[in-house]
Amino acid sequence: MAVGREGIESAAKRRGGRYxxxxxxxxxxxxxxxxxxxxxxxxxxxxGSRTDRxxxxxxxxxxxxxxxxxxxxxxxxxxGAAEDLVGEAIRGRRDDVFLxxxxxxxxxxxxxxxxxxxxxxxxxxxxxxxxYLLHWPGQVPLSETVKGFERLVEAGMIRQWxxxxxxxxxxxxxxxxxxxxxxATNQVLYNLSCRGVEWDLLPEARAAGCPLMAYSPIDQxxxxxxxxxxxxxxxxxxxPAQLALAWVxxxxxxxAIPKAGRVEHVEQNAAAAEIRIxxxxxxxxxxxxxxxxxxxxLAMI
Numbered sequence: 001m002a003v004g005r006e007g008i009e010s011a012a013k014r015r016g017g018r019y020x021x022x023x024x025x026x027x028x029x030x031x032x033x034x035x036x037x038x039x040x041x042x043x044x045x046x047x048g049s050r051t052d053r054x055x056x057x058x059x060x061x062x063x064x065x066x067x068x069x070x071x072x073x074x075x076x077x078x079x080g081a082a083e084d085l086v087g088e089a090i091r092g093r094r095d096d097v098f099l100x101x102x103x104x105x106x107x108x109x110x111x112x113x114x115x116x117x118x119x120x121x122x123x124x125x126x127x128x129x130x131x132y133l134l135h136w137p138g139q140v141p142l143s144e145t146v147k148g149f150e151r152l153v154e155a156g157m158i159r160q161w162x163x164x165x166x167x168x169x170x171x172x173x174x175x176x177x178x179x180x181x182x183x184a185t186n187q188v189l190y191n192l193s194c195r196g197v198e199w200d201l202l203p204e205a206r207a208a209g210c211p212l213m214a215y216s217p218i219d220q221x222x223x224x225x226x227x228x229x230x231x232x233x234x235x236x237x238x239x240p241a242q243l244a245l246a247w248v249x250x251x252x253x254x255x256a257i258p259k260a261g262r263v264e265h266v267e268q269n270a271a272a273a274e275i276r277i278x279x280x281x282x283x284x285x286x287x288x289x290x291x292x293x294x295x296x297x298l299a300m301i
Contacts, residue, residue: 025037025038025039025066025067025068025069025270025273026038026039026249026273028211028249028252028253028254028255029209029211030160030184030185030209030210030211031184031208031209031210032160032184034098034130034159034160036069036070036098036211036255037067037068037069037070037098037255037273038249038254038255038256038273039068039070039245039249039255039256039257039258039269039270039272039273040068040069040070040071040072040098040100040213040255040256040257041059041060041063041064041068041070041071041072041257041258041259041260041266042072042215042257042258042259042260043060043071043072043073043074043077043082043085043086043259044074044077044082044215044259045077045078045259046077046078046081046082046085046259046261047077047078047081047082047083047084047085047086048078048081048082052261053085055261055262055263056085056089056261057085057088057089058263059260059261059262059263059265059266060085060086060089060090060266061089061093062263062266062267063260063266063269063270064089064090064093064096064097066266066267066270067270067273068266068269068270069096069097069098070097070098070100070255070257071086071089071090071097071098071099071100072100072101072187072213072215072257073086073099073100073101073102073124074101074102074103074133074135075101075102075103075104075107075116075119075120076102076104076135080119080120080123083101083120083123083124084123084124086099086124087123087124087125087126088125090124090125090126091125094125094126098130098131099124099126099128099129099130099131100129100130100131100132100133100213101117101120101124101129101131101132101133102132102133102134102135102164102187103116103117103120103132103133103134103135104116104135104138105134105135105136105137105138105139105140106138106139106140108134108138108140108144108145108148109140109144109145109148110144110145110147110148110151111148112140112148113145113148113149113152114148114151114152114155114157117129117132117152117157117158118157121157127156127157128156128157128158128159129157129158129159130158130159130160131158131159131160131161131162131184131185132149132152132158132160132161132162133161133162133163133164133185133187134161134162134163134164135164135165136164136165136166136300137163137165137166137170142173142174142177142180143177143178146161146174146177146178146179146180146182147179149161150179150182160182160184161182161183161184162183162184162185162186162187162213163183163185163186163187164186164187164188164213164215165187165188165189165298165300166186166188166298167201167297167298168200168201168204168295171183171186171201171204183210184210185210185211185212185213185255186201186205186210186212186213187212187213187214187215187257188201188212188213188214188215188298189214189215189216189298189299189300189301190202190212190214190215190217190248190254191214191216191217191218191219191223191244191248192219192223192229192244192247192248192285192288192289193219193222193223193226193289194216194219194299195289195290195291195292196292196295196296196297196298196299197212197298198291198292199292199294199295199296200295201298202253202254205253206252206253211253211254211255212253212254212255213254213255213256213257214248214249214254214255214256214257215257215301216301217244217245217248217256217257217258218240218241218244218245218258219244220301223240223241223244224240224241224244226240226288228288229243229244229285229288232281232284232285232288236281238272238275239268241258241265241268241269241272242268242269242271242272242275243272243275243285245258245269245272246272246273246275246276246277247277247282247285249273250276250277250282
């Protein structure tokens with residue numbers, strides 16, 4: 001490992017100022033040239049508790065301070081409660097944020113996607129999204145959804161569009177649709193214990209210059225209970241979460257969006273961007289969490 005705990009902590013302190021340049025956290029690039037941080041802020045299961053709300057708002061704001069300026073949410077999350085929470089957190093600093101939301105498949109018709117986007121924008125307190133995703137494949141024809149996304153781009157309501165939970169067959173179907181090649185990203189389940197995308201989706205996305213977004217990059221905290229991962233993390237003087245997060249983005253072409261509802265967890269996650277995985281550590285992680293040996297069905301939560 002290139003960075004131990006002392007280096008991580010000092011790096012986090014160096015990033016303590018307000019995010020402005022877009023370079024406080026290591027970056028990756030969308031096909032249109034837009035740079036985004038490799039670690040963003042997930043909001044699944046956030047916004048539903050009055051008791052936790054103030055701390056969740058502070059956590060999102062601290063993440064922005066540390067350069068984790070990509071915030072991912074969805075109309076599905078708490079029936080809009082997460083979007084409302086994000087809106088509160090970014091009030092007064094909208095231009096510091098790369099904002100991502102997602103539309104239900106049943107709302108993704110030509111007219112439905114515009115109505116859904118308008119509702120999301122109201123909850124978020126903004127006039128545009130940087131990225132709008134189809135949450136998973138549904139019954140509405142992809143051609144209709146793509147046309148709806150294109151209209152939103154033309155209206156300035158979204159900058160780019162993408163998809164989520166699309167397997168290779170779904171992606172091929174999308175690329176066959178007129179305008180489908182404008183897809184900016186595919187957000188999928190990806191972590192040390194769920195590596196199926198490495199066989200096909202990830203290399204194809206890298207070749208196309210279309211970063212994957214990894215949701216649940218620490219497997220909804222289940223990885224933190226793995227004794228072998230914990231032992232290896234202790235050996236290299238980082239936390240299990242930091243090691244798992246650093247691994248997800250280490251090969252490039254991946255944006256991880258861990259959810260963290262506490263300021264201290266956000267700070268630890270941001271610090272993981274300083275970690276580089278050595279060949280030795282990568283091999284040892286492969287031994288604990290073997291890579292796929294062939295095509296596997298796309299995992300989803």
